[in-house]
Amino acid sequence: MIRFGIAGCGHIASKHIAAIAMLDEAKLHAVCDKDEERMQKAVGSLIDVQMYSNYSEMLRDEEIDVVIICTPSGLHSQMAIAAAHTGKHIVVEKPIALTLEDADAIIKACHENRVKLAVVHPNRYRPAMLELKRMWDEGRFGRISHVSVLVRWNRDDRYFGSADWRGTKEMDGGVLMNQGIHAMDLIAWLLGDATEVRAMTARRFRQIETEDVAIASLRFKDGALGSVEVSSTVYPKSLEEQIAIFGEFGTVVIGGGPTAHRIVEWKFESMTDEESLQLQERVNVEPYGESGHLSILRDMVQAIKRDERPSIQGEDGRSALKLVLDIYTAAEQELRQLI
Numbered sequence: 001m002i003r004f005g006i007a008g009c010g011h012i013a014s015k016h017i018a019a020i021a022m023l024d025e026a027k028l029h030a031v032c033d034k035d036e037e038r039m040q041k042a043v044g045s046l047i048d049v050q051m052y053s054n055y056s057e058m059l060r061d062e063e064i065d066v067v068i069i070c071t072p073s074g075l076h077s078q079m080a081i082a083a084a085h086t087g088k089h090i091v092v093e094k095p096i097a098l099t100l101e102d103a104d105a106i107i108k109a110c111h112e113n114r115v116k117l118a119v120v121h122p123n124r125y126r127p128a129m130l131e132l133k134r135m136w137d138e139g140r141f142g143r144i145s146h147v148s149v150l151v152r153w154n155r156d157d158r159y160f161g162s163a164d165w166r167g168t169k170e171m172d173g174g175v176l177m178n179q180g181i182h183a184m185d186l187i188a189w190l191l192g193d194a195t196e197v198r199a200m201t202a203r204r205f206r207q208i209e210t211e212d213v214a215i216a217s218l219r220f221k222d223g224a225l226g227s228v229e230v231s232s233t234v235y236p237k238s239l240e241e242q243i244a245i246f247g248e249f250g251t252v253v254i255g256g257g258p259t260a261h262r263i264v265e266w267k268f269e270s271m272t273d274e275e276s277l278q279l280q281e282r283v284n285v286e287p288y289g290e291s292g293h294l295s296i297l298r299d300m301v302q303a304i305k306r307d308e309r310p311s312i313q314g315e316d317g318r319s320a321l322k323l324v325l326d327i328y329t330a331a332e333q334e335l336r337q338l339i
Helices: 011-021 038-045 055-059 075-086 100-114 125-136 158-162 179-193 273-285 292-306 312-337
Strands: 002-007 027-030 050-052 066-069 088-093 118-120 144-152 194-202 213-220 225-231 239-245 250-255 262-268
Touching: 002 011, 002 055, 011 027, 011 038, 027 038, 027 055, 027 088, 027 239, 038 050, 050 055, 055 075, 066 292, 075 088, 075 100, 088 100, 088 292, 100 118, 100 312, 118 292, 118 312, 125 179, 125 239, 125 250, 125 262, 125 273, 144 179, 179 225, 179 239, 179 312, 194 292, 194 312, 213 312, 262 273
Parallel strands: 002 027, 002 066, 027 050, 066 088, 088 118, 144 225
Antiparallel strands: 144 239, 194 213, 213 225, 239 250, 250 262
């Protein structure tokens, strides 16, 4: 039985608690939060769950095998490093950290203490994304012309007012770092680092320290191009999320709603129209599949039992973070040229 402790009992912790409950080989052993009422609400009717108001105290609990970090992003590094030094495996919510230095420090601490590290990028486990990655790995696209990601969402003033750390540079980051990080992960997962980046960001509507809209153009090592549009300014509610891949012998568009779950377009030279339609219909019957958080925690349980590396590792989280930071750097350079 792999025993989990959760640090931070906000909204995202509920997804982890639900996922742990669905795993036969896992148990929620402890939670930690400075807000006792929030901690009690997260635990609900669960029994035999230890509750800690002090993180260091929770880390001293020898019954915990894995710590799940669900705190504001600016705290991820210090909390993950502390957990690694106590010999506990780590699952950290996105983004892995807010700087590459902090991400590298987490990865180094986990390596030195021989603990496993997984980063929560659950979009990879969506059925459509799994099929997309399979076709990518099989070379069905041929050479890539370009890729495109859209995140056209709404996060209003009530959202940012719900916690004093939201929208801050020190603890949260902007729309790219928060809402757009999963799209950045998908791009990095498929294409790796960008070799050239041009970008603009702006704070248009929200009373925050960071950007609420970002536009970027990318070039990758093999010459493929990419476009990024991410915003939290869409009125009156979240509109769409989409990833599109355009290759020499294949075209895929995944979107279909506020989140990218449904196959909108699926054409390959190596597949007949009937085969493509059958795959599209099969995926779109259950487009959400199982919870990505469930997949990630199951993967961590198996990684511990088999002494393997998790599927989505610290280096993966770093790659998504690097792409965001590269866009920020390019946007700052663009702004300086205008001045």
